[in-house]
Amino acid sequence: xxxxxxxxxxxxxxxxxxxxxxxxxxxxxxxxxxxxxxxxxxxxxxxxxxxxxxxxxxxxxxxxxxxxxxxxxxxxxxxxxxxxxxxxxxxxxxxxxxxxxxxxxxxxxxxxxxxxxxxxxxxxxxxxxxxxxxxxxxxxxxxxxxxxxx
Numbered sequence: 607x608x609x610x611x612x613x614x615x616x617x618x619x620x621x622x623x624x625x626x627x628x629x630x631x632x633x634x635x636x637x638x639x640x641x642x643x644x645x646x647x648x649x650x651x652x653x654x655x656x657x658x659x660x661x662x663x664x665x666x667x668x669x670x671x672x673x674x675x676x677x678x679x680x681x682x683x684x685x686x687x688x689x690x691x692x693x694x695x696x697x698x699x700x701x702x703x704x705x706x707x708x709x710x711x712x713x714x715x716x717x718x719x720x721x722x723x724x725x726x727x728x729x730x731x732x733x734x735x736x737x738x739x740x741x742x743x744x745x746x747x748x749x750x751x752x753x754x755x756x
Contacts, residue, residue: 649731652717657732662739672706675699682745682753687714687732692745 659666665673672689675681680695681703688710689703714732718725737746740756747753 646731649717649721649723649728650735652721653714653728653732653735656713656717662741668706668709671702675702675706676744677741679743679745682747683733683736683740685733685747685749685751687729687736690747 660669660672662673672681675689675695676683678694680692680699681689682692684690688707691700691703695703710732714728715725718728721728737756740746742756744756745753746756
């Protein structure tokens with residue numbers, strides 16, 4: 607019996623000494639992470655390029671019609687960066703609004719597709735830029751959907 611205890615103790619001691627010799631080798635690889643820091647900046651640049659011809663201070667081309675609608679207060683800018691007829695809009699005004707909306711929606715859709723973001727995200731960025739440049743007294747729709755004048 608004493609012999610069995612000695613053999614067990616010896617085996618345990620040998621096992622413990624081998625356990626100290628076991629080495630584990632771990633390797634890790636650091637891979638670069640590419641993060642787009644600000645998607646809004648990319649979208650803003652694309653919007654600026656797509657709508658370069660639309661300048662409230664110096665309207666030209668088809669945008670002179672849009673500027674006239676806004677200045678006459680017969681059209682307001684929705685929270686989706688589109689125009690909406692207001693009181694006093696004529697049938698011709700409504701046709702111009704529909705044409706401007708189709709053109710604007712096409713441009714914003716192209717920006718969304720090329721930037722890899724949703725149309726809604728482009729519209730939010732676009733309407734923020736429009737609101738900054740609206741002349742005093744212009745109608746615009748707030749984010750909550752109510753109408754106000756600048």
